[in-house]
Amino acid sequence: ACGGGSKTETAAASADGSAAAAKTYVVATDATYAPFEYTEAGEVLGFSKDILEAVGNKEGLQFKFVNTPWEGIFATLGKGDADVVSSSVTITDERKQSMGFSDPYFEATQMIVTGAKGSDVKSFADLAKRTVSVQNGTTGDLVMQKLQGKDSTNIKRFESMPLALKELVSGGVDASVGDNGVVQNFVNNNPGTKLNTLVDPSFEKEFYGFAVKKGRDDDLLKKINAGIAAIKADGTYDKIYAKWFSA
Numbered sequence: 001a002c003g004g005g006s007k008t009e010t011a012a013a014s015a016d017g018s019a020a021a022a023k024t025y026v027v028a029t030d031a032t033y034a035p036f037e038y039t040e041a042g043e044v045l046g047f048s049k050d051i052l053e054a055v056g057n058k059e060g061l062q063f064k065f066v067n068t069p070w071e072g073i074f075a076t077l078g079k080g081d082a083d084v085v086s087s088s089v090t091i092t093d094e095r096k097q098s099m100g101f102s103d104p105y106f107e108a109t110q111m112i113v114t115g116a117k118g119s120d121v122k123s124f125a126d127l128a129k130r131t132v133s134v135q136n137g138t139t140g141d142l143v144m145q146k147l148q149g150k151d152s153t154n155i156k157r158f159e160s161m162p163l164a165l166k167e168l169v170s171g172g173v174d175a176s177v178g179d180n181g182v183v184q185n186f187v188n189n190n191p192g193t194k195l196n197t198l199v200d201p202s203f204e205k206e207f208y209g210f211a212v213k214k215g216r217d218d219d220l221l222k223k224i225n226a227g228i229a230a231i232k233a234d235g236t237y238d239k240i241y242a243k244w245f246s247a
C-alpha cells in the first residue's frame, strides 16, 4: 500500500499564475487483470483504461493510473490516495453502501475453469465439495462462499487472479472461479494447459463500474457518467470494445 502522500497532482500554474490548472485524477487499478487492466513495460493498459481515458477526453478530465493491489484498493478512495478505482469492479449493493459507482461500462459473469483434476465438474453445484481458487474478496469469492459457506477451507484465496489460476494449472485445486473475460483470456493464452471453461446458468449478470468516494456523486461521477453516455452514443465505446474483444 502507499504511504499517504497527496491524492492529486496539479499541473504547474501558468506563468502569470492566473489560469486554473487542470487537475489530474489519480486512478487506482489492480493491473493484473488482462485484458481489462494490466501492464506492459511498466505502463498500464487495457479495456477499462481506454474507456476511462475516452470518458476523460469527452469531459475534460485527466487521469493518472496507479497500479494498486486489489486487497485494499477500495480503501485508497477513503484515504484519499485515489480519486477513482478502475479495476473491473462489479457494482454490488454491498459495495454501493461504502462507495459511489458510475453507470456500468461492461457486462460480465462468473466462469468456472477446470483442469485434469476437475474434469468431472459439469455444473456449479458440482463444486460444492471441491477445492476452488479465487481472487480474495472478488465476486468469484462471494459466489463460492454462497455455495460452500464463508468459512469453507476448500476456498483458496489469492491476492490476484493470475495467482489463483496458477494454482489451478499446478494442480493445487480442482477449479477456479472468476470473471469470464479474464478467465477466458488466460485460457486462450495458455493453450498447453488444457483447461475447460463453463458458465453455469445460475450465475448472475455482473456490471463493471468506476468507483469513487461516496459523496462525490455530484461532481466527478456526474462527469464520468456523462462521458460514458457520450462515448456510447458516438461509437467510441464500440471501437474500444472491438479493439479488445473482437476475434
Ligand code: ARG
Pocket: 029, 030, 031, 032, 033, 037, 070, 087, 088, 089, 090, 091, 135, 137, 138, 139, 140, 161, 179
Ligand atoms: N469483478 C470482480 C469483482 O468486482 C473482480 C474484479 C477484480 N479486478 C481486478 N483488477 N483484479 O469482485
